[in-house]
Amino acid sequence: xxxxxxxxxxxxxxxxxxxxxxxxxxxxxxxxxxxxxxxxxxxxxxxxxxxxxxxxxxxxxxxxxxxxxxxxxxxxxxxxxxxxxxxxxxxxxxxxxxxxxxxxxxxxxxxxxxxxxxxxxxxxxxxxxxxxxxxxxxxxxxxxxxxxxxxxxxxxxxxxxxxxxxxxxxxxxxxxxxxxxxxxxxxxx
Amino acid sequence: xxxxxxxxxxxxxxxxxxxxxxxxxxxxxxxxxxxxxxxxxxxxxxxxxxxxxxxxxxxxxxxxxxxxxxxxxxxxxxxxxxxxxxxxxxxxxxxxxxxxxxxxxxxxxxxxxxxxxxxxxxxxxxxxxxxxxxxxxxxxxxxxxxxxxxxxxxxxxxxxxxxxxxxxx
Numbered sequence: 001x002x003x004x005x006x007x008x009x010x011x012x013x014x015x016x017x018x019x020x021x022x023x024x025x026x027x028x029x030x031x032x033x034x035x036x037x038x039x040x041x042x043x044x045x046x047x048x049x050x051x052x053x054x055x056x057x058x059x060x061x062x063x064x065x066x067x068x069x070x071x072x073x074x075x076x077x078x079x080x081x082x083x084x085x086x087x088x089x090x091x092x093x094x095x096x097x098x099x100x101x102x103x104x105x106x107x108x109x110x111x112x113x114x115x116x117x118x119x120x121x122x123x124x125x126x127x128x129x130x131x132x133x134x135x136x137x138x139x140x141x142x143x144x145x146x147x148x149x150x151x152x153x154x155x156x157x158x159x160x161x162x163x164x165x166x167x168x169x170x171x172x173x174x175x176x177x178x179x180x181x182x183x184x185x186x187x188x189x
Numbered sequence: 190x191x192x193x194x195x196x197x198x199x200x201x202x203x204x205x206x207x208x209x210x211x212x213x214x215x216x217x218x219x220x221x222x223x224x225x226x227x228x229x230x231x232x233x234x235x236x237x238x239x240x241x242x243x244x245x246x247x248x249x250x251x252x253x254x255x256x257x258x259x260x261x262x263x264x265x266x267x268x269x270x271x272x273x274x275x276x277x278x279x280x281x282x283x284x285x286x287x288x289x290x291x292x293x294x295x296x297x298x299x300x301x302x303x304x305x306x307x308x309x310x311x312x313x314x315x316x317x318x319x320x321x322x323x324x325x326x327x328x329x330x331x332x333x334x335x336x337x338x339x340x341x342x343x344x345x346x347x348x349x350x351x352x353x354x355x356x357x358x
Contacts, residue, residue, distance in 0.1 A: 160269070176303065
């Protein structure tokens, strides 16, 4: 059976599917943030699906997409146009951040993208650490770069930037050359 | 010339001792290879058989900073690494030299971002800059020759800092 139908059969009865899109053969499911752990358990443990491998976890900042566009840019016809249409249909702007999980079924070589929308006012998502240990560092990276906090993560501290760094540098409103964060060079002998 | 000075008293031993120290230093510039990016690959190439930096006495890459004479910084230093780099420089014994290899080490290169140190000369004094992205091994060899030239002209005893050290011992 088609992967899309199987995912619908699995997640549909519990009302876990917010949106489902397919782009060039890659299936993408958006699920409610509060249900992310249930969804992941279902996707992993249902024999039809068996997504037993977590490839990646990352954050997305949609700040520029959410802004009303003055001139339609020719370059961003792909994703940009889609989201714009979507927001017109829904009315209110979508939440600023997203967390995207890339899953892989090693037995059937199928891939699935699971998305969670994160409001700027509530930047907390359940950690997948207890399901996949592989989510440890990617979640730390998403926390480091976007400030998305993962509830239940055993060691949620910065992965790439130093500990005293005060900003979240991959947010779209962060300037490329920084805001003058200082690196203290004092060390103990 | 040296002999006449010797009989007149003064200067002869100091001059010759300086010459001896310089002679020893210039023939064994032990590099501390600090390769953090693609420049490090070029540095390895310069150290290996094809270009053979050992011809100039640099056959022992000193991974301990305490036994090194030349710090070859090959590659980007990002701000998280900056204290480590500074610490390694501080551990080197005094007549020491820093070669900044490549655009990233010299000025930050293309990485004009929040995470990258914009040139290692913001942290440590640099003696020789090598341009290029990455520089060819010949450029590194030329820098090493420049270091050797510089060593020949140096005055390890009459130079204030070094002579202070001698008095102390």
